Amino acid sequence: MSHHIVEVHELEHTYPDGTAAVRGISFRIHHGEAVAVVGANGAGKSTLLLHLNGYLTPQSGTVRIGDFPLTKETVKDIRRAVGMIFQDPDDQLFMPSVYEDVAFGPLNLGLPPEEVEQRVQQALQRTGVEHLRERPPYKLSGGEKRAVAIATVLAMSPDILVMDEPTSNLDPLSRRTLIELLAGFHHTKIIATHDLDMVIDLCERTIVIHEGTIMADGPTTDIFNDDLLLKKSHLERPLRMQACPFCSRR
Numbered sequence: 001m002s003h004h005i006v007e008v009h010e011l012e013h014t015y016p017d018g019t020a021a022v023r024g025i026s027f028r029i030h031h032g033e034a035v036a037v038v039g040a041n042g043a044g045k046s047t048l049l050l051h052l053n054g055y056l057t058p059q060s061g062t063v064r065i066g067d068f069p070l071t072k073e074t075v076k077d078i079r080r081a082v083g084m085i086f087q088d089p090d091d092q093l094f095m096p097s098v099y100e101d102v103a104f105g106p107l108n109l110g111l112p113p114e115e116v117e118q119r120v121q122q123a124l125q126r127t128g129v130e131h132l133r134e135r136p137p138y139k140l141s142g143g144e145k146r147a148v149a150i151a152t153v154l155a156m157s158p159d160i161l162v163m164d165e166p167t168s169n170l171d172p173l174s175r176r177t178l179i180e181l182l183a184g185f186h187h188t189k190i191i192a193t194h195d196l197d198m199v200i201d202l203c204e205r206t207i208v209i210h211e212g213t214i215m216a217d218g219p220t221t222d223i224f225n226d227d228l229l230l231k232k233s234h235l236e237r238p239l240r241m242q243a244c245p246f247c248s249r250r
């Protein structure tokens with residue numbers, strides 16, 4: 001097996017209206033790495049992420065997850081390895097209760113009832129939402145929904161977690177709780193986000209996307225200290241790295 005768990009090579013994607021969203025992207029990610037994908041609105045982050053578990057298949061170029069090249073034939077295996085957490089938890093939660101949402105994936109795998117129960121219990125415990133087990137997901141708060149969406153993914157025991165804007169629309173405390181939760185996961189993590197302060201907390205490596213191409217790929221601290229790169233990519237230093245507006249100290 002390759003020691004690169006994710007390999008993307010010369011990936012391109014053009015939408016039917018002619019928008020070239022991903023224009024020749026290549027990178028490799030090792031087991032256990034936590035990698036941020038950052039870039040301005042419309043840079044191509046979500047389009048790239050949708051290729052990592054087969055919601056989109058390559059028009060040109062390749063995506064490999066572990067031993068499998070992504071094709072229509074391997075997509076089922078790839079979805080078992082890669083858990084995708086969407087920006088809007090409502091895209092992920094559709095059953096009448098939290099329990100049923102978290103059990104949905106394991107039941108679809110045809111697992112025996114005891115194992116389904118065990119996976120659901122563990123996933124709810126790890127995300128701290130056991131008490132919501134019988135609640136209808138649509139009545140939960142944004143932070144609770146996000147945690148349940150993560151539980152639905154954990155119940156599938158993926159190797160890799162791919163997340164699109166996991167902290168969007170969360171209040172500061174829910175955001176902090178989520179960051180602590182994610183920091184405790186030992187999965188390979190790929191996180192597309194505008195929350196650059198979260199990136200400092202979670203990701204040792206950052207890939208900067210600009211107009212569908214990779215502008216930079218390296219240690220997060222190097223990227224966030226490169227003001228010219230940030231400017232060219234329409235990004236700003238994370239708040240934590242900006243000068244204090246009152247005392248002008250960093």
Ligand SMILES: Nc1ncnc2c1ncn2[C@@H]1O[C@H](COP(=O)(O)OP(=O)(O)OP(=O)(O)O)[C@@H](O)[C@H]1O
Binds near residue numbers: 016
């Ligand atoms: N379904 C679609 N049809 C046509 N164009 C699309 C579609 N989805 C995205 N695009 C376009 O592709 C480009 C990349 O969009 P994408 O959503 O991947 O960017 P992003 O970096 O995730 O942006 P954001 O930070 O705003 O979420 C944009 O120009 C966008 O308008």
